[in-house]
Amino acid sequence: MAGIRSRQADQWLALESPGSDGSWGCRIESVGVKLPAGRLATRDLIGQTSHRTRIQLERLTGIHERHVVGPGENSFTLAAGAARDCLAHSQRRAPDIQMLISTSITRSRGRYTQSFEPPLSLYVKQAIGATQAANFDLSNACAGMLTGVFILQDLITRGEIDCGMVVSGEYISHLNWNAARQIHSLFSKQLASLTLGDAGAAVIVERAPCGAGIEVIGFTTLAEHSRLCLAFPSTVGPGAQMYTRSRTLQKVAIEDMAPLVAEVIGAAGIDLADIDYLIPHQTSARAIRAGTQEFARRLGARPKHVVVNLEEYGNTSSTTLFVALHKYLEEQRIHKGDRVMLLALASGIEIGMAIFTVDSQVDRYGHTH
Amino acid sequence: MGTRIEAASAVTSHGLRKPTARRLADAAARTCLAHAGRKPGDIDMLINTGIYRDDNMGEPALAALIQEDIGANLGQPPLGGHGTFSFDLLNGTCGVITAIQIESGLLDSGVIRLGAIVTSDVDPDHGDPRATLVRPAGGAMLLARDDDLAGFTDFYAETFPEYDHLFASGLVWQERHGHRLPRQAAGQHALVIDEKPGYEARLADCAEEASRRFLRRLGLGWGEIDLLVPAPSSPGFLDVLTRRLGVPGDRVAYVPEDLDGTYTTGPIAALQAAIRSGRLGEARTILMLAAGAGITVTLALYRQAPP
Numbered sequence: 001m002a003g004i005r006s007r008q009a010d011q012w013l014a015l016e017s018p019g020s021d022g023s024w025g026c027r028i029e030s031v032g033v034k035l036p037a038g039r040l041a042t043r044d045l046i047g048q049t050s051h052r053t054r055i056q057l058e059r060l061t062g063i064h065e066r067h068v069v070g071p072g073e074n075s076f077t078l079a080a081g082a083a084r085d086c087l088a089h090s091q092r093r094a095p096d097i098q099m100l101i102s103t104s105i106t107r108s109r110g111r112y113t114q115s116f117e118p119p120l121s122l123y124v125k126q127a128i129g130a131t132q133a134a135n136f137d138l139s140n141a142c143a144g145m146l147t148g149v150f151i152l153q154d155l156i157t158r159g160e161i162d163c164g165m166v167v168s169g170e171y172i173s174h175l176n177w178n179a180a181r182q183i184h185s186l187f188s189k190q191l192a193s194l195t196l197g198d199a200g201a202a203v204i205v206e207r208a209p210c211g212a213g214i215e216v217i218g219f220t221t222l223a224e225h226s227r228l229c230l231a232f233p234s235t236v237g238p239g240a241q242m243y244t245r246s247r248t249l250q251k252v253a254i255e256d257m258a259p260l261v262a263e264v265i266g267a268a269g270i271d272l273a274d275i276d277y278l279i280p281h282q283t284s285a286r287a288i289r290a291g292t293q294e295f296a297r298r299l300g301a302r303p304k305h306v307v308v309n310l311e312e313y314g315n316t317s318s319t320t321l322f323v324a325l326h327k328y329l330e331e332q333r334i335h336k337g338d339r340v341m342l343l344a345l346a347s348g349i350e351i352g353m354a355i356f357t358v359d360s361q362v363d364r365y366g367h368t369h
Numbered sequence: 370m371g372t373r374i375e376a377a378s379a380v381t382s383h384g385l386r387k388p389t390a391r392r393l394a395d396a397a398a399r400t401c402l403a404h405a406g407r408k409p410g411d412i413d414m415l416i417n418t419g420i421y422r423d424d425n426m427g428e429p430a431l432a433a434l435i436q437e438d439i440g441a442n443l444g445q446p447p448l449g450g451h452g453t454f455s456f457d458l459l460n461g462t463c464g465v466i467t468a469i470q471i472e473s474g475l476l477d478s479g480v481i482r483l484g485a486i487v488t489s490d491v492d493p494d495h496g497d498p499r500a501t502l503v504r505p506a507g508g509a510m511l512l513a514r515d516d517d518l519a520g521f522t523d524f525y526a527e528t529f530p531e532y533d534h535l536f537a538s539g540l541v542w543q544e545r546h547g548h549r550l551p552r553q554a555a556g557q558h559a560l561v562i563d564e565k566p567g568y569e570a571r572l573a574d575c576a577e578e579a580s581r582r583f584l585r586r587l588g589l590g591w592g593e594i595d596l597l598v599p600a601p602s603s604p605g606f607l608d609v610l611t612r613r614l615g616v617p618g619d620r621v622a623y624v625p626e627d628l629d630g631t632y633t634t635g636p637i638a639a640l641q642a643a644i645r646s647g648r649l650g651e652a653r654t655i656l657m658l659a660a661g662a663g664i665t666v667t668l669a670l671y672r673q674a675p676p
Contacts, residue, residue, distance in 0.1 A: 012446040014413055014454040016480050105427050112539030113558060114427070116420050117461045117662035126530050134526040135665075136467050140456035141428035147456050154474050220452035221415075223436035224443040231427040235554035238542035240427050256446055347429035348455070 013218035013260060013353075016153055017267050026156040026205055027213025028149075029163075030361055031326045032086025033319070034078050034200035038068045040173065045194060049180045057194055062285030066197025066314030068173040076109035076120055078200030079169030080127040082319075086165065086202035087128060089364045094129040097204070098161040099152060102137045103144030103168045103318055105231070106240070113238050124167055133165075141229075142281055142346035143219070144168055144318035145201060146354060150217050152205050162207040169200040170317040174239025181236050192229075192244040195284065197314030201322035215339075216268045217354040220260065225252050229347035250287050253345050257291070258298040261343075264353045265299070272296075275303035275355070276338040277328065281345040282310050282320040303341065318346075329365035336362050371520025371676055372473040374649075375483075375511035376405035379628050379638040382491075382505040390422040391431060393489035393507030395438045397634075401485070401509035402439070409441040412511075413481035414472055415455040418464030419633050421490040421503050425540060425558070430457040435487055454481075462600050462661035463526070464488065465636040466669050469512065469657075470524040476514050484512040490632040504630040508637030519672035525583040529575045529664040535568040536662040569605035572660045576606070577613050579666035580658055587670065591616060595652035598622045598643060600635030600659045622648065635659065 042058040042065060049055075058064055069078070079102060087094060102121035109115045109123065121135035140147040148166030155161045179193035205214075228249045231242035265272055272295065280288055285308050296302035309324045316323050321342045328334045336358055344352035378401040382388030385396070394417060402409060417432035432455035437443060442453040460467045465486055472484030489507035540558040549555065576599075584591065597616050599607055602624045611621055622643035624635070631638050636659050643649035655671040 012450045012452040014452070014475070014480055016478065107539075109539075111541055112537075112561075113542050114425065115537070115539035116459070117536060117538045118533050118665070119459055119461070119663070122528055122530060122533060122663050122665070126533075131530075135528065136464070137459035138456060139428075139459060140430050143456075151471055154471075154478055154480065158474055158478060160474065219454045220446065221433050221436055221455040222443075222446065223433045223441070223453070223455065226429050226433040226437045229428065233425050233427075233540060233558035235557055237555055238558075242428075259446055348433035350429070350433070350456070 011263065013220045013263055015216065015218035015267055016150065017216040023210060024157045024159060025208040025210045025212045026153040027208035027359065028356060028361065029092060029204040029206045030086050030090035030364065031322050031329060032082045032089055032202045033323050033326045034081030034085060035067045036069045036073050036078065036198050038070045039065050040068045041065045045176055045180060049183055051184045053183055053185060055186050060284065060286065061195050062308065062310045063195055063314045064311045067199060069171050069198045073171065074108040075104045075106045075169040075171045076123055077169065078171060078198065079104060079120065079124050079167045082169065082200030082202040083124055083128045083165065083167045086204055090204050092163055092204055092206065095132060096163045097130040097133045097165045099155065099164040100125045100130055100133045100135045101148040101151065101166050103140065103148045103166060104170055105139060105141060105144065105318055106171050108171050140346065140350055141348055142317050142320065143344035143350040143352045145203065145322055146342060146344040146352040147219065149203065149205055149354060150219055150352065153214055153217055156205065156207050163204065165202060165204050167202040168318045170319055171198050172196045172317055173198050174237065175242055178234045178236045178239060178241050189243040189245060190241065192246050193242045195315045197316050199313060199316035199319045199323050201319035201326065203322050212359065214354055214356040216264055218264050219350065219352040222256055222349040222351065225349045228349065252349065254291050254294045257351055258295055260351055261295060261353065262299055264355065268355050271301050272299050272303055273301040274339060275341045277305045277307055277334055277340045278303035278343060279307045279321050279324045279340060280343040282315050282324060285310055329362060332366040334358050334362060336360065370514060370516050371518045371522065372476050372512050373515035373518050373520050374640065375513050376401045377510040377637050377640040377644060378404055379506060379508040379634050379641045381627055388491055388505040390419055390489045390491050391434055391438065393491065393505060394419060394435050394487045397489065397507035397509035398435060398439050398485065398487050401511055405511050407483065407511060409439045411483045412441045412453050412485045413483055414475060415441065415453055415485045415487065416468040416472065417457045418468050418486060418488040419490050420459060420461060421492065421632065423491050430455060432457050461665065462633055462635055463659045463665045463667040464633050466657055466659050466667040469521060469669055472512050473521045476512060482513065486510050488633040488637065490634065503632045506628060506631035506634040508634035510637055510640065517675060519674050519676045521669055521671050523587055523670040525579065525668040527579040527666050532571050532664040535565045535571055538562040569603060570609065572606050572664060573609040575664045576610050576658060576660040576666050580614065580668055583668045594620065594654055594656045596620055596622060596643060596648055596655045598636065598639045598655060598657045600639055602629050602635060602639065606660065
């Protein structure tokens, strides 16, 4: 049994940090993505809005284009494709996966624009041959995948399982079209819907020697602000509509996140300057720059690199962190020994962070480029 | 040391003017906290496992809204404060047991000190005679560490995907036809529930197979199970299952009539019935069992004995 890591009274986050008590560690073994072949340029999307808006979306967000699904593709096909890609980069085989968690916000499959039962994770595990894995779905807005890693980390470090997969397939480009029909101006609450792109992502996490892999992972929900971003089924067209008070969300996130980042950094026993790559949730380039500057001002240090990959993908919702990590691994920009911090920010407001050191998984990336 | 059930509460829509999934979950959570003598701020983790809602909101997680409604650690996170982490877990009628497994582990690790599980469902198609699946209800339970109790010791989950077609549900886009006025809705997303004949019988088959396998793995016989806490409660499933397993009626936690036919609340409704009747307190070895779409079967062994 793992040693007890009693929650400290002065701790805001639900925080997991494998201690030096003889328990197991947990590492990210591989990451996979599935990007649909279709692309939609921001210029073309803005050109199709029903009202003449004059919004300079590309300049405001840094998003040049995003991937969009074609006929026959949906949340399930993106998730299954990402899971297969993850296995292709892994030394594990599908039968090794003991738990599979699907964390898509959108769960389109077959005729359903949003399926409820059976869980999407059942179909994904069948599609990849992980037939013996326990499975369930989880929904935590854009923080879903990191929430899945949080859960698997606990199961792994306690020795209950030794390998699990988190997967997500987000077919969200329908929000682009539903918003494009209704947006009148820059101040529309549906503006953030125009930043979305489709993608699938998957991650395998596995048991590691104590002290290796994930150093710390923590989460909290700032529920007082739960209504700053709401999405529900549309009456304009198939799929969903999303209403976001982006400026308030940004303001609250910057204000409240700094002490939480300090808590995680403190739990890892490091300084923000010790982070080689900070991968934040990808919303807009401006918001990420403003947030990073504010952290640096408040915490007196800044990470060495801040990853922004919006130009090509847009905001891919629950998959953004792992799509960005995969891109940097494939481009061999992240090296063995680099310390990476994943920072999830989602409706709720959900804030999640994980710090880990990159190890031999980098050897299995970069050969396709 | 083990995970102890501090309280379990199930509520119906009785008295609620408009029984939304959120209001039912809120009511269940408040009732449960009151029974346990706990404050909302004590909750470290809140998992919502409901499936059928009135608004079908995609984000945020309904759990975050419930956290806000009951007032669990709101406000700005100061250094030295204490927060709550909330999210939704979707595994049909098996969701509550899956959530117990997650929170029990995090309690064991010391990551959390008090876990809450809330759940609720409503029938989104009021007035549709075909949609008789869900009796509006909400449930909540609280889990904490206990040094003197073995608590939840073992969990098991098994899926039978050869029967995945017997029960499926989701939203389907229905375009509005004919002349449409400006600003009028172009269509709607309708909930479609597709249950094939024979589903309940197969549920019983799978639950029997999985529970026998689980107990065999633990080296336990049915005679050693003092109380079975099952879901769903429908006779087509439960009567068949208990007859085949040879579990006498006095060892089964049956739900009262007003909570019969609840959906994800089922396991909590059965637990509440066992608590109220005093049978949970008398039992040393309790088996929780849930079966639902997939077909998925989840099981949890709860031991009220020293660790």
